[in-house]
Amino acid sequence: MSIRDWPDEERPREKLLRRGAAALSDAELLAIFLRIGIPGRSAVDLARDMLKQHESLRKLLELDQTGFCATPGLGPAKYVQLQAVLELARRYLEETLQRGDAIQGVTDTRRYLLARMRHHPHEVFACLFLDNKNRVIQYEELFFGTIDSSAVHPRQVVKRALHHNAAAAIVAHNHPSGIAEPSRADEMITVRLKEALALVDVRLLDHIVIGDGQMVSLAERGVL
Known part of the structure; x- marks a missing residue:
């Protein structure tokens, strides 16, 4: 079943807007980043598979390009997007305590x-x-x-x-x-x-x- 067919309260994007990002699981947050799944697997299913395969969110996010793109449906463009998101997060946190x-x-x-x-x-x-x-x-x-x-x-x-x-x-x-x-x-x-x-x-x-x-x-x- 496509995520579009899920009840509104179960869809990750709608859930985030209604309850905030902290209310979402790792798989739901990752699914929002992935946006779409692959034939027979929704974005949430794909996110759960990736987390299970790589054992933790940290290990998944630290994959190199080859490891990340080994997942069907994920290519260099999505890897580049992920690296940009991670770098933005690091820079945001660093700005909380800068020189002075x-x-x-x-x-x-x-x-x-x-x-x-x-x-x-x-x-x-x-x-x-x-x-x-x-x-x-x-x-x-x-x-x-x-x-x-x-x-x-x-x-x-x-x-x-x-x-x-x-x-x-x-x-x-x-x-x-x-x-x-x-x-x-x-x-x-x-x-x-x-x-x-x-x-x-x-x-x-x-x-x-x-x-x-x-x-x-x-x-x-x-x-x-």
Whole structure:
């Protein structure tokens, strides 16, 4: 049955207009993006099949062109459209905390760092440098690969903090596995960075571990 033949309250577009986007399932939201299905499968059916095949919305959205276009009915034009939508979403989130804006709390930091880091397919260690009023000076990605105590060099973090004349810093790294639980190595890195930055009067406010849409603050865990 075509979506056009569904009752109004069950059609994704009408449901979104009536109840808001948050009321829709992942499959319904994806169906609105797809617009049409394929012979014998509605857009919602196709969306459900794609989510099941790729196990999660995140994995589906991170497919390369070959993987995305392997689904019947999806070609380069739809892949380009998806990439544009994802980039617009990232830029929208980044604008919530640009240079000169003061960080008000963990929520602001989470939005900003999720927007910058969650899409990386590999581990990245980043620093958010702040002035004495906790306003953003600069965001920098400093280390890449397996983030452990031997890969993160406190001297380099201190060097960049001095370069920006920062008064405080928030560090973060992502877990591509999607699980944000910090390891013992993450705690050790945090302590080393705090001690190194304190030598040049820079406060380490937090170390945030980012997973798939989730975040753990080591400051809230009592490590700082």
